[in-house]
Amino acid sequence: MSSALRSVVSLVVIAASALATWVAVGLQPPPPLPPGEQVESVFGFDTDAVVGISVRTWQGALRAVRSDGHWQVVILELAPQVAPSESVPPPGQAAIDAAMDVLVRDVVGLPEVNSFESAAPLAEFGLDTPDASISLTLASGATTTLEIGARTTSAAGLYARLRSSPEILQIGGLLLTQTRTAFFHLRGLGGDVG
DSSP states (O other), X not given: OOHHHHHHHHHHHHHHHHHHHHHHXXXXXXXXXXXXXXXXXXXXXXXXXXXXXXXXXXXEEEEEEEETTEEEEEEEEEOTTTSOSSOOOOOOHHHHHHHHXXXXXXXXXXXXXXXXXXXXXXXXXXXXXXXXXXXXXXXXXXXEEEEEEEEOTTSSEEEEEETTOSOEEEEETHHHHXXXXXXXXXXXXXXXXX
């Protein structure tokens, strides 16, 4: 190919690139899609309404109450596989408040992946004798309990149900990681601390 022909081809490629860039810059983004269904939280209240929490999982048990803006851990019993092997100093009040605030925020904000009613026995979902439960006490005095059963068929989530509802829920499995994190941060308390 001659140098003149190469120059012409190069100019055509440069011009085509410039034209494509000019067109791309001038294009408007597509209109936003209509909003989809909002992801709903399992619980329909704000974290500020929660004044008490009780957690029971294979990792252990925790009960804490909030008053005057601070959390008091009343019970923290760790399963042997979670308990520290060496002496861990108890966390200060700021660390307790932070761990409990994060746990309550994560629990209250827990998204509902799916919900359905089923005529099948609760045992099919591991909810006849739940593996875990989380109870939230509100300032109004009402208590709401989430019972957590077996892994879903995809193993990506968990079956759960609110004790007061006939619906079976599918929730993310991350919830048990969040409870384990709270146990880890509070592990220096251990035992009956009330």
